[in-house]
Amino acid sequence: MAVVTTETPATAAPVAKRVPAERTHHDDTVIDEYAWLARKDDPETIAYLKAENDFTEASTAHLADLRETLFAEIRQRTQETDLSVPTRKGGYWYYTRTVEGQQYGIQCRRAIRDGETEPPMPADGAPLDGEEILVDGNALAEGQNFFALGTFDISPDGNLLAYSTDFAGDERFTLRIKDLRTGEVLPDEVPDTFYGSAWSADGSTLFYLTVDEAWRPHRVWRHTVGSPAADDVVVYEEADERFWVGIELTRSEKFVVIDVHSKITSEVRVIPASNPTGEPAVIAPRRQGVEYSVEHHGHRFLILHNDGAEDFALAYTSADAPGDWVPMIEHSPGTRLESVDAFANHLVVSLRKDGLTGLRVLPIGSTDTFDIDFPEPLYSVGLSANPEYDTNSIRLSYTSLVTPDSIYDYDLVTRRLTLRRRKPVLPGPDGRPFDPADYEQHRDWALADDGTRIPISLVCRAGTPRDGSAPCVIYGYGSYEASMDPWFSVARLSLLDRGAIFAVAHIRGGGEMGRRWYEDGKMLAKKNTFTDFVAAARHLVKSSWTSTDRLVARGGSAGGLLMGAVANLAPDAFAGIVAQVPFVDALNTILDPSLPLTVTEWEEWGNPLHDPEVYAYMKTYTPYENVAAVDYPAILAVTSLNDTRVLYHEPAKWVARLRAVAPGGSYLLKTEMGAGHGGPSGRYDAWKEEAFINAWILDHLPPSA
Structure with a gap:
């Protein structure tokens, strides 16, 4: 094994030597010559990633001024000292503040005063008179390269706060409890916890989650306030590796809900919040393929479910003795x-x-x-x-x-x-106030290979020409039934104001058009996700929204898998591709049950370890396995060293193979060395990252004709 030496100039692309490692499966021998890059603790791996960062920095040095300009525009348009709309809970208004120059939000509350029926809203984002600071992210993050707040949970009586922090980006949180009456952080401290918690009715007990070695939340713990973590009791443990566990307190504050779910099956348990040591009671035993969720309402539990109802129906059952489900809203396809x-x-x-x-x-x-x-x-x-x-x-x-x-x-x-x-x-570089009327949004439809109509959402400056001259960014995801519903972005304005169009392809595998839309883009129908995206891209060109040499694709995580797949499927359709934390080595990952998330993912992608048909199908589309000696568009891959969802080595291996198999292309890898799946944690750092990506995009988009 070897990596680029320190003498190699930064202007030369790093070369990862190929060290054959054989994997045999279903009589199919595969050589994974870059498997060594998965050794995170190996100094040569870190040296290689740093060499890639140096090369990326050198290759984009000409964009430094543009990056600074884009960052300045984001900052100029953002009211940096700001305050969220206060939310009423009990006798307090709860809200979050940001302060100009500070990276993180400040969680606050203020007692509701006599006669106040509406939340006070200072126009300048200043603190409310009489404010109490609950958690100041800036103080907690001092001296840290990364900071994330996980749990933030106020006890029903408003006296205690459970909060958790992550300083690495690996989503392992340390849980603490603060007494809001005194401001004291209690000695209670629990390391390696997961998102989510629930208080008992009297605030004496806190339920929380921990994960197994595969990063799967699988245990619910009960902690008595004031006692050491070593005395905490396991309330529930899920042995089936397909299932995740979640926990919450109902809005009524009557029940602690333990939600156990795989991708396609659910089981819910409840504990009366007034009896935290009680045994969890099952609402309905799990049945393969039946999903349901529970909400408490008076004498009943509301059940949202898909039992004989693909797009789900609403029913209820008795809260005292859960049993049959009585219909409330029938299924409507x-x-x-x-x-x-x-x-x-x-x-x-x-x-x-x-x-x-x-x-x-x-x-x-x-x-x-x-x-x-x-x-x-x-x-x-x-x-x-x-x-x-x-x-x-x-x-x-x-x-x-x-x-x-x-x-x-x-x-x-x-x-x-x-x-x-x-x-x-706030006003942009031209000094004009922002006006939504300066922009247009449209819904268009592409036709997939099988005749399915694929919705596309677009936004552009008003009057943008429809003659193919406008540059365009097309975004996609298409997995886990996640819907890419329209969203506003300040950073996007910098693209729109430079004449670009932004489009979202609502491809199968997402949930935009209902459960069938999802089912038709997963497992052995996964390729629909990729062909839908290519159809949407070609439609934008055919409809004169843009042209091929002015079109850049962008996606992240499972959307990064999409980016890698369409790069192989239709490299001629794009001028550039941005793949953020991309799941591009899907087959190798899903074959390894020891890796984070793998077993829980088998109901999304299939199980190639035990099903030859799934193995053969995945092998035809997973990006890393299908790199070919073709002319690829320019590719920017962005990842994070501490990502526990899509491990950093996936894009690292992908870029290495692209360079080896399809030399001559422009392939850049940028690794954030101290962050996780979401990238940099501070808002200014996140803006700089977005400015970096948008500068790269603009560099590959010819200006409007």
């Missing part, structure tokens, strides 16, 4: 029910139909069910923070490709929508 939220006098169902999100209100004791209407043709809407159970008002989050993130309060009785705040977008 094409209307995907995604969640249900219970309030004292209303239920709110989050759904999607025709590629758009929606909210349906069910008043208790009335058949007058209604959907909340919104005027834009493309938008994303969902429930925001709504911790209060006994309320007739709910808080919504709303955005679109041209509308900045907005918070509304909706009166469930009068049906009146009140805008509480729209995130400010």
Whole structure:
């Protein structure tokens, strides 16, 4: 094994020597000559990654001024000292503040004063009078290269705060408890915890999660406040490696919910919050292929499920003696029910139909069910923070490709929508105030190879020509039933104002068009995801939105797999490809059950370890296995050394093989040496990363003709 030597000039691409390592499976011998790059603790691996970073830095040095300009534009348009809309819970308003020059948010609260029925909103983002700082991320992150807050959970009486921190990016959190009455951080400290927690009704007990060696949350623990972590008790342990465990307290604060789920099967247990030492009770035993979730409402549990209902139905069962499920909302093909939220006098169902999100209100004791209407043709809407159970008002989050993130309060009785705040977008380089009317959003449709219509969402400057001269970025994901609903981006404005179009291809494997859309883009239908994306790209060219030499594709994580797959499938369709934390070595990863997430992923991709058909199918599309001696578009791969979801060596191996098999192309690898799956943690660092990527994109997009 060897890597590029220190004498190699930074302007020369690093060369990873090929060290054959054989893998035999189903009588098919595979040589993985870059497998050594998975040895994270090997100094030669780190030296190689640093050499790649040096090469990337040298190769993009001419973009330094543009990067600084783009970063300055993001910062110029952002109100850096800002305050979120305070949320009411008990006797307090809870909110987050940011301060100009500081990387992280500050979690705060302020006691509600007599007569206050609406949240106070200082225009300048200043602290509320009488504020209490709960957690200051900047203070916690001092001296650290990375910081992330995991759990942030206030006890029902408002006296205690459970919070957890990660300083590496590997999503192993240390859990602590703060007494908000005194400001003291208690001696209670639990290392290596996962996201999620739940308090008992009296705040004496905290439930939390830990992971196994494969990074799977599998144990629920019970911690008594004031006792050492060594005395904590395992409440539930999931032995089946396909299943993850989650935990939460119901909005009613009556039950602790233990949610056990694989990709296609669920099982829920509950513990009365007033009896934290009680035995968890099963709502309904798991049945393969049946998914359900539970919400508490008065005398009943609400059950959202897919038992004989592909797009899900809503039912209920007794909270005292869970049994048969009584129908409430019957299955309606094409209307995907995604969640249900219970309030004292209303239920709110989050759904999607025709590629758009929606909210349906069910008043208790009335058949007058209604959907909340919104005027834009493309938008994303969902429930925001709504911790209060006994309320007739709910808080919504709303955005679109041209509308900045907005918070509304909706009166469930009068049906009146009140805008509480729209995130400010400050004037850009030209000094003009931001105006959504300066931009257009469109819905277009591409035709897939099998005749399926693929929705595409687009945004551009008003009046952008439809003659093929506009540069374009096309984004995609297409896995895990995750929907890429329209979202607003300040950083994107810098592209739009330079004449670029931004498009999102809503390809199969995502959830935009319901559960069938997802099923038709997974397992042995996974290739639909890739061919859909290529069809969307070619449609944009055929419809004169852009041209091939002005089109850059972008995706991350499973969307990075998409990027690698379409690079092999249609290298002629793009001028450039950005693959962030890309899952490009999917076959090798899914063959190794010791790696994080592998076993839980078998119900998404198939099990190539035991199913020859799945192995053969995956081998035909996984990017690393299918690099060919063709002319690839320019490729930028971005990863993080401490990523536990898509390990850094996947893009490292991919780039090495691209250089060896298809020399002459432009392939860059950038590794963040102290971060995880989400990249840099501080907001300014994240803006710099986005400026780096957008500068690279603009460098590969000829300006509008």
